[in-house]
Amino acid sequence: MKTLKYLFLVSLLVAVFIPASSMAAKAPVVIGLQGPITGPWAYEGEMAKQSCEIAAKLINDKGGILGGRMIELRVVDDAGEPKTGALAAQKLVGQKEVVAVVSTYGSSVCEPASNIYEKYKKVNIGYGVTAVRLTQRDFKYFFRTCGRDDSQGKFFADNVPAKFNAKKIAIMHDNTAFGKGLAEDTERALKPMVDAGKVQIVYYDAITPGEKDFRVSLTKLREAKPEVWYYTGYYAEAALLVSQAREIGVTCPFVGGNAAINNEFVKIAGLDVAKGCYMTNEPLPADLPYDKAKEFLNAYKAKYGDIPSSPWPIYAADALNIIAYTVDKTGSMDADKLAGYLRKDVDGVPGITGPIGFTDQGDREGVPFYIYVVDEKGNIVISK
Amino acid sequence: MDDSNPSPVRRLHLYETILLFAVPVLFVVYPFAVNDYYIDIGFYFGIYALLGLSLNIVLGEVGLFDLGHAGFYAIGAYTTAILNTKLGVPVIILIPVSALAAALFAYIVCSPIIHLRGDYLCVVTIGMGEIVRLALINNFLGLTGGPNGVYNIDFPSFGGSFVIDSSIEYYFLIWIIVGVSIVGLIRLQHSRIGRAWNCIREDEVAAGTTGIDVRYYKLLAFVLGAALAGVAGNIYASKLMAVSPESFTFWESCMMFCIILIGGMGSIPGVLIGAAFISLFPEIFRPFAMYRMLVFGVVMILMMMFRPGGAWPRRRGGADLPSLFSRMRKSHDG
Numbered sequence: 001m002k003t004l005k006y007l008f009l010v011s012l013l014v015a016v017f018i019p020a021s022s023m024a025a026k027a028p029v030v031i032g033l034q035g036p037i038t039g040p041w042a043y044e045g046e047m048a049k050q051s052c053e054i055a056a057k058l059i060n061d062k063g064g065i066l067g068g069r070m071i072e073l074r075v076v077d078d079a080g081e082p083k084t085g086a087l088a089a090q091k092l093v094g095q096k097e098v099v100a101v102v103s104t105y106g107s108s109v110c111e112p113a114s115n116i117y118e119k120y121k122k123v124n125i126g127y128g129v130t131a132v133r134l135t136q137r138d139f140k141y142f143f144r145t146c147g148r149d150d151s152q153g154k155f156f157a158d159n160v161p162a163k164f165n166a167k168k169i170a171i172m173h174d175n176t177a178f179g180k181g182l183a184e185d186t187e188r189a190l191k192p193m194v195d196a197g198k199v200q201i202v203y204y205d206a207i208t209p210g211e212k213d214f215r216v217s218l219t220k221l222r223e224a225k226p227e228v229w230y231y232t233g234y235y236a237e238a239a240l241l242v243s244q245a246r247e248i249g250v251t252c253p254f255v256g257g258n259a260a261i262n263n264e265f266v267k268i269a270g271l272d273v274a275k276g277c278y279m280t281n282e283p284l285p286a287d288l289p290y291d292k293a294k295e296f297l298n299a300y301k302a303k304y305g306d307i308p309s310s311p312w313p314i315y316a317a318d319a320l321n322i323i324a325y326t327v328d329k330t331g332s333m334d335a336d337k338l339a340g341y342l343r344k345d346v347d348g349v350p351g352i353t354g355p356i357g358f359t360d361q362g363d364r365e366g367v368p369f370y371i372y373v374v375d376e377k378g379n380i381v382i383s384k
Numbered sequence: 385m386d387d388s389n390p391s392p393v394r395r396l397h398l399y400e401t402i403l404l405f406a407v408p409v410l411f412v413v414y415p416f417a418v419n420d421y422y423i424d425i426g427f428y429f430g431i432y433a434l435l436g437l438s439l440n441i442v443l444g445e446v447g448l449f450d451l452g453h454a455g456f457y458a459i460g461a462y463t464t465a466i467l468n469t470k471l472g473v474p475v476i477i478l479i480p481v482s483a484l485a486a487a488l489f490a491y492i493v494c495s496p497i498i499h500l501r502g503d504y505l506c507v508v509t510i511g512m513g514e515i516v517r518l519a520l521i522n523n524f525l526g527l528t529g530g531p532n533g534v535y536n537i538d539f540p541s542f543g544g545s546f547v548i549d550s551s552i553e554y555y556f557l558i559w560i561i562v563g564v565s566i567v568g569l570i571r572l573q574h575s576r577i578g579r580a581w582n583c584i585r586e587d588e589v590a591a592g593t594t595g596i597d598v599r600y601y602k603l604l605a606f607v608l609g610a611a612l613a614g615v616a617g618n619i620y621a622s623k624l625m626a627v628s629p630e631s632f633t634f635w636e637s638c639m640m641f642c643i644i645l646i647g648g649m650g651s652i653p654g655v656l657i658g659a660a661f662i663s664l665f666p667e668i669f670r671p672f673a674m675y676r677m678l679v680f681g682v683v684m685i686l687m688m689m690f691r692p693g694g695a696w697p698r699r700r701g702g703a704d705l706p707s708l709f710s711r712m713r714k715s716h717d718g
Contacts (some may be wrong), residue, residue: 077670082624082631087424087667090551094421108533108628116626131532177523177530205698 013067028072029065029333031056031323032101032129033090033316034113034124036080043363044105047313049075052102054300055317055352056324065328073320078104082112089113093120099333100326102125105312107131114142115285123342125323127315138355141339143358145280145315145322147367153185155254155369156280160228161190161199163371163383164253170226172217172241174233181208182232182257198261202226207241209233213242215248222250232257239268253278255371258367266378274374278383281310283353283371287382288368292321293352318351325349401651411559415552423551427623429633430558431616432659436643437565437652438612442541442696443641444579444650446605447585449506452513453640456486456610458520458632460617465475465534466527475540475622486614488521494606498599502590513637521627533628537621554623565612566652574654582650583606647685648694657695 009368035054036045054342056071064070074255076092078085085104092098093116100123104110117124118139124142126134130151134142147313161169167287169190183204193199207217213334218241219231229245229252231238238260245254254277256265259278269277285297285307296317297307303353308314322342330341357365398403415423435457442450459480467481497508523530540557543546544668548557572578580601583591592598621627639662646661647654669679687695 079666080630081426082626082628083620084666087421087428088622090421090424106630108626108630110529111533111535111626111628112624133532133535137536224559 003044026069027097028070029099029324029327030072030074030095030097031102032095032098032178033073033320034078034088034092034101034103035075035316036105036109037075037077039079039081039084041080041105044128044310045077045080047308047310048087048102048105048316049297050074050147050304051300051308051313051317052320054296054303055320058295059321059324060285065324066331071324073322074098078109078113080106080109082109085109085136086112086116089116089124093117093122098122100323100335100338102127102316102323103281104129107134110134114139116139117204123323123335123338125318125319133362139362141335143319143339143362143364144354145318145356146312147364147369148182150189151187151367152369153182153187154189155367156186156230156255157189157193159369159371160230160255160278160280161193164228166199166227166252168200168202168225168227170221170224170229170233170252172203172208172221172229172233173206174237175206176209176233178259179233179257183230186230191365203229207233207237209237211237212240214244216249218245218250219381221245222248226252228253228255230255230257231260234259235262235265236268239265239274242277243273245267255279258282259371261374261380263329263378263380266374266380271378274378275376277374279372279380280369283382284311285314285371287370288353290350290352290354292350296352307309314352315350318353321351322346322349322356342369349367387606393588399451408563410437415555420551425664427539427551427558428661429663430555431620432639432643432663433562433618433656434558434565434616435613436647436655436662437569438609438616439613440644440652440655441569441581441638442605443650445573445585445642446602447582447601447649448605449502450509450606450609451506451514451634451637451641452509452511453609453613454634454636455513455516456490456613456633457617457620457636458516458627458672459486459610460614461621462520462528462534462617463501463614464618464621465537468537468622469534470527475618479540479618482584482614482618484614484652485609486617487611490606490610491540491603494603498602498606500624501530510634513632513634517629517632518636520632522718527641529628533626535626537552537625537627539567539618539625540622548622554619558619565615569584569652573650577601577604585650611664619679642684644694646679646684646695648697650698651694651698654694654696661695 023030033049035048036042037049047352056073059065062068067324076088078088092101101117103113103124103126105128107129114124118141121141123141127146129144130146130149132148132150133212136167171183171186173179187201187204190199190201192199203221203226205217207214238256242254256277256279258279258281261277268275301307326338326341326346330337342358343360354368355366359365371383372380375381414426439450439453441449463482463485464475464478467478468475493512500508520528521531528534539547539549548554580596584598584601588598605716643655643658643662665680665689671696
């Protein structure tokens with residue numbers, strides 16, 4: 001009788017624990033998202049949250065990862081503020097089940113937060129953090145899916161001279177921190193080609209923003225006979241510059257930086273002048289040609305009515321995707337293994353924003369930029 | 385305000401004595417009982433307590449409306465950040481240096497505006513705080529790093545052997561500083577300076593006619609307040625290892641103002657209550673996201689309606705250390 005009782009107890013225990021242990025195997029894989037849910041960038045945080053939810057849902061609908069485990073998103077708010085960001089990071093590192101974190105929107109918020117992730121060994125992937133220095137710190141667990149402030153200059157050097165078959169390049173900036181920075185980055189990126197004698201920088205100068213008549217500078221530019229002309233400032237001056245340049249007979253293609261051309265530019269310059277002007281720009285969500293992008297944007301649109309209006313949330317979704325991919329491939333939750341795999345083995349993995357890979361510092365490899373052009377109707381479209 | 389007891393030193397109630405001993409014990413035990421996240425919340429509580437104490441000198445003791453206090457905080461943080469990263473000066477040495485830099489800035493900037501009263505002073509201090517922040521954003525003298533700020537600040541260390549780098553060590557660092565400041569400020573409240581400050585707060589003209597150098601004492605309050613805010617800036621910068629202008633917005637000045645209003649003007653226990661409210665409340669209510677500030681606002685309004693003097697208003701000769709000691713000595717001379 002006693003034996004029977006024990007047997008009963010044991011079988012009861014087994015009955016309780018077997019489902020529990022099989023449930024444990026199917027426990028969700030928790031991925032953190034640190035973003036500005038409140039504060040001045042709340043709309044960015046909200047879109048990042050929605051994007052990550054959609055990305056997680058797409059993975060879960062296909063059966064999850066690691067043979068059926070679902071992705072669970074855990075959102076913490078950093079209010080777009082460094083102090084709160086550090087607290088948010090501290091909160092996430094205290095939760096052992098969080099495998100890795102998508103973090104975060106602003107560079108100055110990311111800085112203290114990534115210090116904490118590094119200290120507590122948690123992989124963190126930034127999605128809107130473009131300050132160059134973030135990946136100059138030899139951090140082991142920090143990555144980013146977005147580009148850096150100097151990616152655009154590099155993109156220009158790699159693509160624009162080839163596209164226009166140009167050997168003589170003019171670079172013009174406006175002495176603002178942004179415009180000058182981009183011009184300097186571009187010059188730096190062109191340097192190897194200049195040294196090899198492939199291209200020549202025939203003009204490098206600044207204009208004064210706010211002025212209305214740039215003909216003196218433009219005459220100098222015309223005499224330098226450039227074959228392509230890159231302006232790194234803002235649209236208000238860019239529109240006047242192009243109009244006046246065409247008047248005095250500068251005929252070479254105009255390429256603006258990502259602040260130079262928008263609908264206002266087309267309005268100020270007029271369609272006749274504006275059409276055929278180029279710009280280097282991060283791809284807008286609607287322009288992404290990848291299958292994953294179409295799938296993601298359709299799902300997003302179905303749920304929220306429209307696609308994200310900013311380019312950054314899709315980088316957050318990509319960060320989540322790549323974390324899920326890495327966990328799935330390595331079958332591990334260990335931060336060292338994940339970081340090692342991200343650095344060494346993730347290469348050309350299809351993402352929403354194009355193939356994803358990371359450099360040794362944790363920067364995105366082959367950051368997506370595109371050459372856009374103003375078409376006949378004044379729309380800004382990808383240049384074929 | 386309980387003015388029924390004219391004696392400057394009042395006997396402590398039993399519960400006050402218990403509080404006086406229980407609260408410090410609680411602060412010491414707390415970090416050993418919780419994880420790093422809660423220790424960090426305790427740390428930021430300490431930072432806000434220090435900032436509250438510093439603004440309390442200006443706003444609470446002297447009644448000067450200062451809505452630009454984040455400016456002094458920023459000066460302290462950036463002094464630490466720049467001197468540490470550019471010249472490699474140890475962070476611990478920079479504590480007094482940051483205090484001095486913020487104090488000097490307060491002296492220079494406040495000298496010409498110190499005669500302004502009430503709202504007028506308030507408006508000028510708002511401008512002052514904003515100018516500091518904008519100067520930081522515009523990469524002042526090429527030193528402040530623009531919107532990205534200054535980064536790679538060291539941890540404080542004592543002679544290179546004992547380095548403060550964990551949450552719990554920072555927690556004790558800030559609370560030791562807060563503790564020392566509280567003792568100093570209580571002494572100050574009971575000194576000639578403290579009485580002169582309160583006198584100016586109650587009636588500036590009367591204070592002037594009794595021979596108090598109003599201008600001098602007002603400036604002194606600003607300089608001391610700025611110095612303490614500078615210390616808070618130093619600790620904050622080394623804790624985050626980076627400073628950026630987002631941390632020193634007008635909002636931050638408002639928060640400090642709220643600490644004083646919630647706690648009670650000129651009341652040191654009140655500052656602690658206010659700082660606790662300001663630092664813990666947003667964390668507790670973070671899940672409510674956008675409704676957080678709505679609730680916050682409602683609580684503030686209710687507070688103003690039902691306890692206009694603050695949660696723990698200052699009573700003349702209230703529950704503080706000297707009165708405790710005098711109780712022990714059974715002495716009644718203030």
